[in-house]
Amino acid sequence: MTFDRDPFSFIDGFQHWLKVFGSFAGGIFAITVLLALGVFGAAGPVAVINRVFAGLNDFLNLSPRRIWAIALLTIKEAVRRKALLVFVVFAFLMMFAGWFLESNLRADLQVKNAVSFALTTVSWLTIPVLLLLSCWGIPEDIRLRSMHTVVTKPVRRNEIVMGRILGFSTVAALIVVIMGVVGYVWIRRQVSGADLICRVPVYGTLKFLDREGNPTDKGVNTGDIWEFRSYVEGGTKSAALYDFPVGQIRDRIKIESRFEAFRTHKGRMGESLQVRYVLVNPTKQLRVPLKSFEVAEFALNEHLLENEVKYFDEGKQETRTVNLLTDLVDDNRLRIEVQCLDSGQYLGMARPDMFLRLPDRSFLVGYFKAVLGVWLLTVFVVSVGVMASTFVKGPVAALLTFTILIVGQAFREFMIKLVTGEQKGGGPLESWYRLITHKNDSTELEKATSTAIMQGIDEVMLSVLGVVQYLIPDLSSFMMSPYVANGFDVPWSVALARSLAMTVGYVIPCVLIGYYSLTLRELESK
């Protein structure tokens, strides 16, 4: 898990949403008008515009009471359909999970396993149940004609869609909260309370110095498959430069780091690599080397900087004292240079590997933020499910929602690589052709008309995918359990705000599409 994501900006996000939403809405409107013009002549576009205005009217005259009434009916329906039986499965899992989780692991690894298990269970049980319920609700109502009894009452169709989303979201909230509480109690029983921490980190920016001391964006690549970390060479001028904003800090500073060691020779057996921090004020040309320490790999290196920092000035050969906040902090930023002291050895780091630690929050807070993330994802699924169920039948709606969920969570990166051409091997036809002819993805295909046709069809399919990619969100930000499992608070700007905005951003078009689909749909047609 990397926590290295840019903070979410509501303004940028809203602008992006407006662009995508506006272009799709405009596109659909234009196509509808043109189609209506072609089929019905001049009366067609007028009818379309009237329909849009009628829709606006419906949205301006929404009744919260009616929406809530539909929501209550939805909750009753969910209960009647035995949705709450999910608690039985959950109870079984929680009762016996302890048997199957490794209990001999180090405390932090145990926390990781226990928290991941509890939160994964909550999401894996809640989402499928709500997905099926939301996708089957409206089609079943139409099939059983109970929808007729509703639409003949003074209830607007947008209220039906919104009521359903609200109802299912309430059921989801109930399930998630109860499971979250039980999960929390279970975690507390599995691991000691002292191991359950919720750090609040302040991340900085990272740059490097090469072995000659020249600035560079990246360190050395030691051949790791995962290029997350970059390495500094020991015993040279190579170093990592972290710049931290220290606006929130008023007195002492707690630094935490998790570096990785890479050895080119065994070195001193039984001793880890020696690392040194140097606090640097570039404006004052002040360099304060701290005492070196042995790196604790994949674990925490903790340091506390008091306001008065004592150090040995090698130039003047004397011990000096400087003030942390007045002498070392430059323009509200603190620069820390990280050096590896062992010659021929390397020290690896990425931006999130070092941070300033603010006072911890309660684990409960971090945990329930992650639970909130599960609920937001469920609301997203419910919205898409209800929307899909307004124009297709239950199984198709479930399949569609499930696909969006899976692609959004696991295959979005792959989809973007396909669309941008970064993924080798071509589109569906070309990759199929390569598979059956045993050609690897970098082999040049023979220049023939058939190849051109195949690649042409692929091009069309990929351009469709290029449009679809804007509709399928990156759902990874909803997955907040890794933060908590690794002992961190769930950050508002990176995870919560993004997920919240994404949920709202999808609920609005889902309601609109659901409303127009239900309005235009012939309810007699099962």
Place this chain on the structure above:
Amino acid sequence: MIEQLTTQQRKVAYLIGIVILMVPVIWLGMPSSDASTGGKLAGLRQQYELGEATLGKVDPTSATMNLVLLGMRGVAVNLLRMELDEQKDRKQWAQMRATTESVILLQPHYIQVWRYLGWNLAYNVSAEWDAVEDRYFWVKEGAKFLMQGTKRNVKHPEVYWETGRTVGQKIGRADEWKHFRKYFKYEDPDKERFGGGPDNEINPEGIDNYLAARVWYQKANEAEEKHVQHIMMRALFRSYPARSSLDYAEALQKEGQFDDQTRQAWAVAFDDWVNNFGKMEFADDYGAEHFQIRMEAYDSDVQEIAKQFGVDPKLIRKSIDFHQDVTNYRFWRIRAHSEMQEQTVDVHRNLYDGEQRMRKGSADDIDQAEIMLVKGLNGYAELIKKYPDIGSDDNAIEECLWAILLWQKIFQLKNGVQPDADRFPFPLREIWEKEQNRIPNLQQDFNRKYGPS
């Protein structure tokens, strides 16, 4: 005809049909119990040892998982293995360990899966960590995982052997062997959990790692008597318990222990090698001739075996020579025999103590070190005369060359010049001259330790 029956009659007819069909099903599939062998299928399962229980300890979770997945086990395992690789690449060790357990839940009787994943933990993952304590933790994880595998697969000698290898060679021959052996035998680094003693899960009796490995290799040999192993030549496979005894004695020496315990360890190892392994019988054939040989065989034994199987004695000798070459039998026999002698122990002690005295660095220590080294080298010369095969052993050669380097260093310290071999002849000069190609590497190590001459 069936259309003429009423619904009720049809139901009764179906019921009778079901009952009739159930008879062969019960006859075929009835489970076995203590009192009876059960149905035909249970009988066959028992006869060919195909039942889950005959393979090893039954894990209800594993069985349930496989049942729930129906035919999708392969797909699930593929996904898990991809996840495992991803977690390994991204250094998510705790998750990777959990995924390893999930894979094994689905494939509890796939021997190669146990071997591969056990190796992965003990060798690959441990190497990713920097601190020796952390590396040891993952070596233990690998060994524990394999031990779990032996419980689930009692029939398979491979998993026992792999456990022996991890406990013996990984702990005893890694670069960090000194630390690992100490952790294994005396004091696990996790003092909080093991109270300053060894990890009782992996070493409940607190014995040496090679002796613990010997137990696992012995179990592998016992399993191998009933089920064929697919790792290596049979004679090599079966030599491992005795090899562990040799490794144990050698390790004591490497750690600078030159006392009766070490001599006793060599005596036990000799006995193990000659009387246990040396007297094991191995089948061999030559064209249509089938016979059984053993390593410990004099000419009279060769004649006797030839007579017993009605084959040419030359064939028997050839087969014995081949097996002895493969297992390095003669060398280890001589080595163990020589090492159990008082004189040999003295030689090693003199060389070891000589180096320790030299490291102390005072003039008196240097003088004493020189005396000890010369005495040790002279002793080695006599030893090689008595047991010429020792002179071709890598460890022995390097021990001699190292002692000569030490002697040269002392000479240089005392006289300020490098010794001229013609003017100042030193013992084992013939080995020094013969093994010149080894010297640059050794000299490099020596210089790193003691500074350039």
